[in-house]
């Protein structure tokens with residue numbers, strides 16, 4: 001196994017509050033790893049550290065230079081056309097940008113302005129900007145979290161296609177258990193500042209929530225997150 005991302009003993013405190021308390025993490029080449037955990041458990045903090053956006057963190061970590069980050073918000077520059085936003089990742093390589101836009105289904109919108117795009121289209125542009133860098137690893141912070149349910153499903157399917165076409169590795173921060181099980185090879189749970197669980201998702205691609213084994217994995221992952229499925233509804237006492 002060739003590791004593309006490796007972290008050992010990553011720590012980060014904000015004032016007196018320790019958010020990450022010795023995180024160890026390895027992502028193999030081409031592997032998609034989902035990162036889940038309660039709100040405030042430090043998922044975004046860890047992703048920002050790996051992306052090199054938080055110089056105050058301590059510990060050891062290596063992430064290839066050829067990485068790209070996609071956030072929940074598209075973060076497109078409103079004064080640049082779509083194609084010029086994509087080109088931000090690879091200045092001077094126009095054909096890579098055109099190819100990346102075509103791959104996300106937006107070849108005909110190259111000259112549009114970000115304000116003319118829907119939320120889903122803008123997020124596609126953000127993915128095109130990442131893809132144009134030909135990344136060996138994508139760092140994704142809830143990239144589908146702000147989208148409506150149908151658009152999210154389409155984007156998840158797009159991600160699956162891009163992944164098989166490019167073979168990049170990814171760290172996918174998500175709150176969505178099904179999303180983790182649909183897209184990832186492993187699901188990590190961050191709790192108390194550490195990786196508290198590491199669940200392998202041994203399902204073939206393409207996946208669907210009604211695949212055999214999916215329900216059991218969902219149950220296990222929810223258990224690991226401290227939200228057992230049985231807590232929905234509960235026994236009706238009739239009183």
Ligand SMILES: Nc1ncnc2c1ncn2[C@@H]1O[C@H](COP(=O)(O)OP(=O)(O)OP(=O)(O)O)[C@@H](O)[C@H]1O
Pocket residue numbers: 014019037038039040041042043044045046
């Ligand atoms: N710049 C900062 N200054 C102070 N505290 C911070 C800062 N960034 C994050 N935190 C704190 O660190 C903790 C972890 O935040 P983080 O955003 O990493 O959690 P998360 O798991 O991504 O949460 P969510 O799922 O709600 O997005 C929170 O308690 C947050 O308030």
